[in-house]
Amino acid sequence: MSDARTTSYRIRMIVALAIAILLALASFWLLDVMRRSTDDALPSVKRSDPDYYVDSFRVLRLDQRGKTRYRIDGERLTHNPQDDSHDILQPRLISLSDNQPPLTIRAERAHGNRDNSQVHLYDKVEMDRPAFATGAHLHMQTEYLLVLPDDEIMKTHLPVTLVSGTDTLTGTGMVANNATRTLHLASRVRGRLAPRPGS
Incomplete structure (x- = not known):
C-alpha cells in the first residue's frame, strides 16, 4: 500500500x-x-529632421577649476537627433586660455559633434588673435577649418592666408596649435616678410 x-x-x-x-x-x-x-502596430520612426533649435545661444566649456576655457556663440543652433550633433549658423568660437591672448574664429556655418570636441567651420572662416607683448595681431582666412577646442588645434586642407602685422603667409593645408603657438603649412607656401627694425 x-x-x-x-x-x-x-x-x-x-x-x-x-x-x-x-x-x-x-x-x-x-x-x-x-x-x-x-x-x-507602432512602427519605429527614424527621425531625419532636427528635434529642436536654439536662437542667439552661448555655450561655455569650463576647465577643472571652473574657469571658462572657450565659448561658442551663434545665431541658431539646430540639434540632429540621429547622431546627437548640431549645426550652427554664424558661429563664433572664442578660446580663453590663461597664458594666451583670446583667439576668435568666425564662419558662416558650422557642424559640431556630440561633445564639441570637433567643430567643422565652413564658408568665410576668419580667425583673429589680438596683438600682445610678444606678438603682432594675427588674422587668418580660409573656407574650411576643423577646430579641436579641447586640444587648441586647428586644421584645414584648403588654401589659407595668414597676416601677422606686416607679414603675410599663404599656403594650402595647415595645422596650427594655439597652446604651443606652432604653425605648419603643408604645400604651396608663399610669404612676404617685412624687414625687422635694425636689420
Missing part, C-alpha cells in the same frame, strides 16, 4: 510539474506574441 501511495504521489507531482512548465511556456509565448504585435 505504501508503494502504491508513493507511486500515486510521484505521478501527481510529475503532472503538476508538467502543468506548471506548460503554463510558463504559454506565458512566454503570449508575451512574445503581444510584444511582436505592439512592434507591428
Whole structure:
C-alpha cells in the first residue's frame, strides 16, 4: 500500500510539474506574441529632421577649476537627433586660455559633434588673435577649418592666408596649435616678410 501511495504521489507531482512548465511556456509565448504585435502596430520612426533649435545661444566649456576655457556663440543652433550633433549658423568660437591672448574664429556655418570636441567651420572662416607683448595681431582666412577646442588645434586642407602685422603667409593645408603657438603649412607656401627694425 505504501508503494502504491508513493507511486500515486510521484505521478501527481510529475503532472503538476508538467502543468506548471506548460503554463510558463504559454506565458512566454503570449508575451512574445503581444510584444511582436505592439512592434507591428507602432512602427519605429527614424527621425531625419532636427528635434529642436536654439536662437542667439552661448555655450561655455569650463576647465577643472571652473574657469571658462572657450565659448561658442551663434545665431541658431539646430540639434540632429540621429547622431546627437548640431549645426550652427554664424558661429563664433572664442578660446580663453590663461597664458594666451583670446583667439576668435568666425564662419558662416558650422557642424559640431556630440561633445564639441570637433567643430567643422565652413564658408568665410576668419580667425583673429589680438596683438600682445610678444606678438603682432594675427588674422587668418580660409573656407574650411576643423577646430579641436579641447586640444587648441586647428586644421584645414584648403588654401589659407595668414597676416601677422606686416607679414603675410599663404599656403594650402595647415595645422596650427594655439597652446604651443606652432604653425605648419603643408604645400604651396608663399610669404612676404617685412624687414625687422635694425636689420
